[in-house]
Structures are given as structure tokens and as C-alpha cells.
Amino acid sequence: MALECWRGRLAVSQVGRRTVQALLPVLAEWLRRRHGRLTYRMTQLLTGHGCFGAFLHRIGREEVPGCHHCNLDTVDTAEHTLQECPAWADERAALNICIGNDLSLPVLVHHMTNGEEAWRGVLTFCEAVISQKEAAEREREASPDAPIARRRRHGQRRRLYDLHLPLPNRPRPSDTGVSGGV
Ligand SMILES: [Zn+2]
Numbered sequence: 001m002a003l004e005c006w007r008g009r010l011a012v013s014q015v016g017r018r019t020v021q022a023l024l025p026v027l028a029e030w031l032r033r034r035h036g037r038l039t040y041r042m043t044q045l046l047t048g049h050g051c052f053g054a055f056l057h058r059i060g061r062e063e064v065p066g067c068h069h070c071n072l073d074t075v076d077t078a079e080h081t082l083q084e085c086p087a088w089a090d091e092r093a094a095l096n097i098c099i100g101n102d103l104s105l106p107v108l109v110h111h112m113t114n115g116e117e118a119w120r121g122v123l124t125f126c127e128a129v130i131s132q133k134e135a136a137e138r139e140r141e142a143s144p145d146a147p148i149a150r151r152r153r154h155g156q157r158r159r160l161y162d163l164h165l166p167l168p169n170r171p172r173p174s175d176t177g178v179s180g181g182v
Pocket residue numbers: 067068069070071074076080084085086087
């Protein structure tokens with residue numbers, strides 16, 4: 001697909017300004033790169049549409065937008081997960097070794113675009129952290145105290161997320177992100 005077409009598509013997409021502003025400066029390189037494939041969990045981190053309190057609260061799946069892993073008074077966003085939440089300090093330290101201390105999204109995307117090692121670092125962070133957040137969310141949903149609206153309906157969560165994922169490399173659920181290709 002032509003670059004201009006992607007630019008137009010991103011501009012009107014639902015992924016949000018944060019993601020669009022990080023991708024636009026490197027969009028040509030991002031689309032041309034020969035390494036890495038986005039996984040479902042990486043896409044969650046890049047778009048903020050996924051297993052984060054703020055997003056789940058917005059779509060009516062959580063009572064509050066707070067972080068269940070450190071402090072319910074702190075809004076749980078992709079940025080909080082990536083840059084601040086003390087629960088993920090070990091995973092973040094490993095990512096810092098790959099990418100440096102600036103984990104803002106534009107810097108992250110720049111490094112991912114330009115190097116396979118950075119891509120793998122982000123992949124490792126996302127798989128480790130988001131899988132734990134998903135497990136904790138499943139536990140909350142399984143609790144007898146969970147409000148009806150939050151209880152799990154099979155397969156619905158992934159479809160909800162998928163509606164918000166118009167990124168160049170739309171992931172398939174089976175993707176591992178390390179098999180090469182684009
Ligand atoms: Zn937290």
C-alpha cells in the first residue's frame with residue numbers, strides 16, 4: 001500500500017494521537033523494515049487499546065481506571081505500564097539495556113524501526129508484562145464479586161481490541177513476533 005495511503009489511514013484511524021505521532025515520523029522506514037512483526041500484545045502497548053485500566057474503564061469493562069498492580073489512584077495507561085509502574089521494574093530494566101532510559105513512545109518506535117535488537121526487547125517486555133496483566137484481569141473477572149458487565153465472555157475481548165488496531169502489521173493471534181518477515 002502506498003505511503004500516502006497509510007498516512008491518510010493513520011490520520012483518520014482510532015489508534016489515537018499518541019500512536020499516530022510516534023509512527024508518522026518513521027512511517028516509511030517502519031513499513032520498509034525487514035525485521036519484526038507486531039504481536040497482539042505489542043499492538044496493545046503501542047495503541048494503548050488493550051489490557052490497561054484506562055482503556056478497560058473506557059469500554060465499560062472495569063469499574064475504575066486505576067492500576068491494579070501498584071496503586072488504584074494511579075491511572076493505568078500504556079505509558080504508565082511502560083515507563084512508571086513499579087510492578088514491572090525488572091522487565092523495564094531489561095528494556096532499558098536495549099533501548100536506553102527514554103521509553104517515550106516516539107523514541108521506542110524509532111528504535112524498533114531501526115534495529116532488530118530493540119524490536120526483540122520491546123517484544124520481550126510486552127509478552128512478559130501484558131501476559132501478567134491479562135492473567136490478573138482474568139482473575140478479577142473470575143471473581144464471584146465481579147460485576148456482571150466485567151465477567152468474561154469468551155472471545156469477545158479480543159474482538160473488541162481488534163476493532164481498534166488499524167496498524168500496518170495487523171497481528172494475528174498466533175503471531176510470535178520473532179519469526180522474521182514483515
Ligand atoms: Zn501501576
